[in-house]
Amino acid sequence: MSHTYRQPGVVLTDRRFTVPLDHDDPTGETIELYAREVVAGDKADDDLPWLLYLQGGPGFGAHRFVGKQAWLGRALQEYRVLLLDQRGTGASTPANRQTLPLRGGPRAQADYLTHFRADSIVRDCEAVRPRLTGGAPWTVLGQSFGGFCAVNYLSTAPEGLHTALITGGLPSLDAHADDVYRAAYPRIERKVAAHYARYPQDVERARRIAEYVLQNEPVLANGYRLTVEAFQSLGILLGSGDGSHRLHFLLEDAFVRTPQGLALSDAFQEQVQTQLSYAANPLYALVHEPIYGQDDRPTAWSAERVRAEFPQFDAAKTLAGDGPVLFTGETVHPWMFDTDPALRPLRETADLLAERTDWTPLYDRTRLAANEVPVAAAVYHDDMYVDTAHALETARAIRGLRTWVTDEFEHDGVRAGGPRVLDRLLALARDEV
Template sequence: MASLKDEGLHKSHDITMSPWALQQYDEPGDHDLPATFDIDYQNLSLLLQEAAILYPQCAKPKLYPAIQPYTPVTVTTPVVPIRSVAVSTKDPFSEGNRSDQGPTHTTDYREYDTPAVPLRRKDNRLPLSVSMSSRQKTSTEGLWAGIKPAVLLGIKPRQANKDGHTFRTLEFQVPLSHHHHHSTSQKDALLNLHAELVDSFPNPNPTTPDAPSSPISPQKPFTLYLCGGPGDGNPSGKVPELNKFCINRGYQVLYVHYRGTGLSPLFFDSTAKAKVLNMSDHDKANYLAKFRQDNIVRDLEAIRLCLEKELATNIKWTLICQSFGGWVATTYLSFLPRSLEAVYISAGMPPLGKTPREVYEKTYVHIVRRNEDYFNEYFPEDQEHVRTIIEYLRDKAPLQGGVEGQSAPFRGYELYGENGERKGCYLTYQTFMTLGRTFGSAPVIRRDSDEDGDEEEEPISLTSSIGPKKIPLPYQKLHRLITSFVSDLGDHSMSSSKSNAESTISKETLSLYTNLESFALHRRPLYALLHEAIYCSSTCLQTSQPSDWAAIDVALSHPSGAFSWLSRPSTTTTITIPSKKFYFTGETLHPAPLLSPLGGPALTPFLGAADILARKADWPALYDFCSLRQNQNPAREEEGEEKGMTKVKVRAVAYKQDMYVDLGLSQLAAKFIGGCELVVCPFGSWGHGSLKEVGKTGRVLGWLFDGF
């Protein structure tokens, strides 16, 4: 594409649509379109930059005509997907419509200027030629401006967390929907948020308690730790070395439990809970849709504004992000960059511009590789043992009366907590096969085809002649569980003539399974309900696509056939066990009946809503690619704050062996963000959770804060 000269960036010119372009519309009335449109070259330039990143295979000069200022252009180019278009007859220099007033773009086009012509092709794609003259500033303001400070409900006296640091508890109140302000009497429209502020080392004189009213320091900068998820709580003692690192550098560290997680309840109170649970599935889905990362960011911004008001000082967050926390931070950086001082991400670069299916295609590469390591290199005998276990659980385990939300009873074992309390969750053959999620902390065996790296720590190599194989701990634990299952079943396999009552799984084995099962959906249902939704986002080039349980589709289409034990809820035929090999799944969630036994009563009321969320195709934008690209843009650095530019330091660490966040997608995401420094961890055996691991936290934080 020819360069767009500065003097022509804000001019409006005619673009004539070709007959070929007009023929792409479905209805006859769609052909009666205006022949010319306004075009804002500044926004078109940003649009084409985004297109080049999202669709690199199309980003070749020969595919685009040379667009020259002041020259009418006949558009006969190929098309790229665009969500929708604002067709405008406004003067681009009129008040409120000037592109030189700073970034006014948005990725949410809900309103059209007159004439209201949504130029949508029959294949839901739009011609690149259409005007982007006004980026709908009002839409951005409606969705991201006007966030009000949270209500500070109270501050509790300091206490010590498990790592010895002192913290105080802060309770906030925020609206369920930040751009729809409700009366405080509408309790179902409010949420309470729990936060813990670590600001000092332990009291050197335990006999002298801290004063309950000791103030929060307005001088110390704030570090905000964003944990993984979605659905996890965020206690202040989770990463002890992080607290020590930050306090030594003069920070106070705020841990916020995201809305609906941990000590921030999913409902305002029991009355609101009853009201939501009595809603239709569609209304429940609308309620749950407000718990993604975009509204988490609004909550965090409301807390920041509240603290600014309480402390009478300006506050900018320094974000330290683990896994899903990086998703949250990137949304924050997209829409509210002025609130941030720096963003530091470990194993949490979101897959920008990728659909859920594209993400899971990468995920299953890692899942298959670890299954191959387990079954081919460490415990080949377990392939047949696992077959025996799942056949027993599928056909001979005790028949359960069914879980609320399921259409039929199923076979499995009810699970209990450490104190014998009922959890409402079950072990079934499908939940057993989700144990591959624990493989994420196991190093991958080096293949000959792997690229060499400058690693100080070598990954496991089975070709070494020095000593026996070193078996990763996750594989050891799974093998121990499988061995315990086999011991319980004895000769009671499918070929046995023993009755069901004579084949049983011991409490010890069930306890081993409970300790190894890591989804814990009974205490974090949002993980199951929103796990695929966190990948759904609109852009100005593409509508959001429904997740549609993408993980199970990718698994069932895998050429190995090793995941054919999975099924969609509509499947009524008996599931057959693969004849050759079968694999465990990883960090992937699948529809009922899998989710219901796994999540228990906390999840089952929302299974109908989960299917609706999986079909939802109008998710709002989670990222503003143009805003991300402009962060720390050297070419416009001199414009500074006058032009709305921000300078947020962004550093990230990615890991070669990360099973949960693909390295290639992380590297691609870094290219979207201006000024982002990303390094691949040089230690081959380090992985997804290294930021949280004792002995590694300080090293990772040093890279993030000080550079690599």
């Protein structure tokens, strides 16, 4: 059953689809997908081409827009848009600490989660597409991990695509997770240095907070254990356009004087709790490293192992001297499954995923080299989340792909400058510039 309703300037329709959990077993277990159709109010009855939006992540449902926010307004000028909650996210059949025990024990849960990578998401899209378009190919807009899915789409089902638009999401085609993180930590360090150059007062503030957390390890209101490593992970903010400013405002009023002396304020702890908790998107933590698994090598908590190769990120050692505490970025670590109450019941499941060695390939270099689908990609210079060198290498491997390399935006350019970013990519894909 679908429901249609209105917001300012748009008509929305809720859609639900039943798809196989394992597309190689089409008569087996099924799951539900939720998607929101959006069309401009004055075009609601028009026969428009479709644009499928694939959210970044992994593990995030599609953004809940109000009206024609961000890039959506530009898309609605000529498309009927489908905002898909990828499997396990949003209003699709959920995968979290509450629902995964229905599968059985940790090993059964880990086996289940192997079906939540880009390859399964693309096969979901191909199952849904004929029901909406009558079989016509559609345009896909992939942001971040959504771009990874778009490249898998080009590798496995290019016949389903009219055009592919990618923002901050060209993956390495064959890098192991270790390669991804070895490239990431120096980028993260550059972002931290840029933040401290902008806000030099934050050097001392971050040291004071880190020292307090190291000595006291506070427990936040939701039961989150705030370790110094968890505090450092607030650096994930630095990958967005306004993230440096948001981090600065978070740090500036961290302490309050109490009868027992200085303590972290309730306001600071509430903001930190909101930023660090994975209660709303646990799938991100569970499958973040498996999205890089493509061979018989386990990911084996790659970000944690590779971090040891960069001792400058060791806050305890830093605090023994007088240097700045380095924040970290978009990395998932085993200790998160101890500190975060939303993840604690899933620690063994996460360990089993980290040990797995039977990942299937996600990308096909031969098919990409023969690509005939118009493709355009925004590559953000020194993107904190996706390595620029990896992205450009992949761009060269996809026949006909046109890149727009820019340092005007960070990883969230499609949000911060959405209409202009989408307009530029459409022009590139159509060979209008």
